[in-house]
Amino acid sequence: DTEVTQTPKHLVMGMTNKKSLKCEQHMGHRAMYWYKQKAKKPPELMFVYSYEKLSINESVPSRFSPECPNSSLLNLHLHALQPEDSALYLCASSQHGTREDTQYFGPGTRLTVL
């Protein structure tokens, strides 16, 4: 099973809402990633978890809060977002987080902030 799943597929939220994005993989991968992709732009790395520990935060605003409850799950908690945060949020995983790894991507959550 080489699948990364993400829920929900679509999310519309107001600027005062709190919501969460969820990502799950059952490939035994120990590195998980959050990317943000604006329309017609390439994905940009936001966070990396390696062995359930936050390894990289690419200077992401604190209104985005990642969480890795266990090795299979990755959440992204959203609070007080801005309309410019509307984007496709992609989750990925890889075996160890080493340079040799192939990253496997989920289908993404399309987020709209009103």
Add this chain to the structure above:
Amino acid sequence: KQEVTQIPAALSVPEGENLVLNCSFTDSAIYNLQWFRQDPGKGLTSLLLIQSSQREQTSGRLNASLDKSSGRSTLYIAASQPGDSATYLCAVRRMDSSYKLIFGSGTRLLVRP
């Protein structure tokens, strides 16, 4: 700073044609390069990964080459089909980074029946 460029930004070809997509990068100190496919509004599917010590990788009708010294990679698609229509992204992994992929902006491919 590593920059990745993909040309052309968009390409339209008739079915059956062989085609080449280009990717260039400014810093040759890369560990590997990966080609992805992305269908509209969907996630990325990994197509091929080339390590910096390799010159090419093949999978089915796809062949990717890497010339690290000149900072270039090409993705060759043989006998294109309408189902190949998608955006193709290349991404490089720097030598000093385990995690970070630096993506190009992609080439939007349309294969006309």
